[in-house]
Amino acid sequence: MGVIEMEPPTPDDVPAIHVVGEHRPGHHVRGAWHAVARLLAEAGVEVVFGLPDDDLDALGALHAVGVRLVVCRDQRNAVFMATGYALRSGALGVALVGKGPAVTNTVTGLLEAASSGAPVLLLSGGTAAERRGSGAFQELDQQAVVAPLVKSATRVEHPDRVAPAVRRAVLVATSGATGPVYVELPDHLLKVDVPVPPPAPPVERPASVPAPGDSAALDVLRNAQRPIVLVGGGMRHRGAGGAVERFAERVGAALSCTASGRGVVDESSVRFIGLAGLYASDRAKALWDDTDCVVVLGSRLEETATYGWPAALGTTVPVVQVNVDPAGVATQYAGPVVLGDGADVCAAWLEQVVDSAPVEWSKRVDEAHHGLRADHRRELADLAAKPGLHVVEVLAALDAELPADRVLVQENGLQDMWSYSFPRFECAHGAGSVVPSEQTSLGFGAAAAIGVKAASGDRPVVAFVGDGAFGLFDADLPTAAALGSGLLYVVLRNGGYGWLHSQLGPHNEALAGTAFVDRDAVTARAPHLRGVHQVTVTKESLRADVADAWRRSQDGEVVVLNVPARLEDAMFADHELGGAFPVAD
Template sequence: MTTSSVRHGGKVLVECLENQGVRRVFCVPGESYLSALDGLYDSDVDTIICRHEGGAAMMAEAHAKATGEAGVAFVTRGPGATNASSGVHVAFQDSTPMVLFIGQVASDQRDREAFQEVDYRAMFGPLAKWVGEVDRTDRLPEYISHAFHVAQSGRPGPVILALPEDILSADTNAMPVPVAVLPSGRAAESDVTSVLEMLQEAERPLIIVGGGAWSESAGLALGEFAKATGIPVGASFRCQDYLDNRHPCYIGDIGIGINPALAERVKSADVILALGTRLGEMTTSGYTLLTPPVASQQLIHVHADPSEIGRVYRPKLAVVANAGEFAKQLAAAAPSTALPASSWMSDARNDFDTWQKPVETPGDLKMEQVITHLNEVLEDDAILTNGAGNYSAWLHRYYRYRSWRTQLAPTSGSMGYGLPAAIAAKLEYPDRDVICLAGDGCFQMVSQEFGTAMQYGANVIVLVSNNGMYGTIRMHQQKRYPKRPSGTHLVNPDFAAFAESYGGFGATVNNQAEFVSALARARAANRPSILDLKVSPTALSPRALLETID
């Protein structure tokens, strides 16, 4: 959209968003950006009104994950911005492209501690790739173009742009800038050759995938390369949908609650290709699977951000490239005839298959059976979301992701992510099953966003693992301070009645037979649903049991 007529800054801003290909924004309205809301009024941009700024920011982040586009959120100044910071942190640690617009006090009131004034450069500096504040209405197109370039280039991440209300409401004839032009992210062919040579010379090679800027085509290329070379592939924390888990070279997730056999395999590998992953704390089991700063394994680190390479681990070979594009380059250069499977590869896959066999936990309703049933009845394109909590350990261990971007979960470990992410995914893919798994504590951090799902017909299904406590913390207490629980007990509402109070579908589930029936009814309900799963408080995780509750 281009025009040279005089309009207020809010309309120019929305024109700029349309030029960047933005189709949907998430917001909580505020008086500090009324002009932007006015600009959205007669635009083609779908505006989703949320209940809390944290939910809006997480929806924008999940939209970006699900689509590959930059997510966009609007929040008001002060408390609105601080509430949204949790979603910004998710986008930063998950390498997700996002632009957060924040209303700001008028420019002639800056630095007076005006009502709800915050210095956003200072506040968001450690949490974002770039923080800017527009200083002239006619520079809006320049700032927005820069924001979208930064958010999507190199290692993707969040960008913050503050909008002083007087600048946003002033008139201008500024022209919007065309869509951002991004670098290819491809590596030099010499880098591809060097990586192939190191992998071919290895006896026990291993690929660990993760990070941002992947795509469905990149995941398929990764599968082709792994099949051609016979190299096992492990997924870094919450990146399990990068490769079809049925692929013969997929060997499991390298994250929290890792398969002990896989952990030993990472330690015994002689060459590791870290493809996009930062090799952070969760993926390295607290920096123990690879010992910093020089690991015993020869490390090839491919990452889009040169400052990430060598931050913790000194690599044997470093490549600055977009990991997804590099996977395509590897696939194109791989041998045309697949190599026979080695015992290193087949043993790794056998370890994964053994780890997938459910281990029984206490109670009439068992999470391992819940996940097994999801595997059996959901289509390959079903999207599963979750926040943080021990309930997710069953999902990570037993669910098999079969398609790209069917796992939406925060590598930052943020509670409350599952429901906003599910809403964003369902709005984008209304014909696909979208299942949110949440703990009772996790869900109640964002339960108000169930109203957003109702308002926009985002027919998500929420499975609340209800054990009456903050289970993860209770597990750690049991390990360090046994029989001395403190600060972890929860008094919960009737979650099924909560859903029904909004006009959704709700059901209380006490055993596996009830779950099978309730899930079928929720899938057929054609409205947002909550299933209250009454799980045993003694089943803290697939491997940790609590004998008594004191």
């Protein structure tokens, strides 16, 4: 739960706050939003996502300092976009909304940002101090609404507190275990003089203290014969130095990742065996069943990442957890805990461990990696001979036609789950994918793609989404077009909420009259919009359509590839969580 912060009382009462032009030491600006805009520019913010309040003061203030406001149609999408920007860039994502219902519309986005550990700053308007409790227009105790979902929630009451509150929010969002923060700027601060003191010296962030040579974690590592290294989302933007791969090579470990940890390690490495838990292949599961040590870097070990783990893990088999945040440690697993940055700890361990795993384990790891690739080649050959277009073939076309540094932004539904399966989709080192958190907020990926694109420069960004998620987002399709930097949406159209429909099944005959999909809508298209090109792909046109989409997106167009999808083309044969066998027919 976040901390609700009430700004301390000052000698100035509320009427005095409205006196403009009073002489005070230091530089002043007119109006809280102009102060905030300067503070954002000072923090290196280049883009803000949102829908400003009726007065539009914030819009003018951001424009004056050269910070771009991406105007959204939906406040929830604005927070999704800011989250996508933060996850992709590693920098602060900023969302801006009005007050009252505008704030309640952000709650789902804040839930996703909190679960993803995304450094997001939500700025909102608020009811003036002198009008609180009077039934004022859109009056709401906004702090109480958002506090459970953010690291800190602050309502600024006095102009002298604007700069300290914003600077502190930026520091809290981007430090330690990163996450969302909230700052409310009530209406009584709109037209007052606000001091903006010079910034303090930059915050120093020293590297983690190396693990001592006699640590319990090192004792486990030195004795491990069949280790696996699992990389989580907390390692985003920490894999560039290659310390994790060098450490895994030194101890002979297999490399795996969570969905949010993709792109941290090199998936072309023969040590990589794909995702852990729900999305693990049978070949990888055989290694998980036999491991005698798991090293977890930057993961909270949520349910999806540990689904199907053998019972011995965390009981007789030690799980070594490395995390910057004690609250991120899964204490149900036995094994040493190291509080520190995963990349720094791996670099320190490299100096203190020796080659330990036997040749037989390394050989099994290599065979699993190469076996997965061979399985995928056979699968594609089999699907090519079958009628109709399959989702796995769509992923293969994206892989073939788009540059290797593409970024995939994903949803988590019945058929877009294929993209979580390695090597059906492979992340280039440092490019990776942006995925929903364990909350899997519907529509997150479709909206987050706009923020991801804003953070990705010339890199291709592909949003791989179902039509149910896309339908929740499409109010902001014009926002994607207005961005002007090109974006590719691959929309898997099965007629609605395919995952829910799959759960009806024969065992729910009493619900046979219920439908979550409209099969007649499978070939539907997004609304016609200027700057948006769309096409319905077929098996025969797929490669050409993807190649054309990439060319158009390079020219700044938003392209929507509508892919008719059959409900049977699902990753899990029994359509239940944890179904064992991928199927395509």
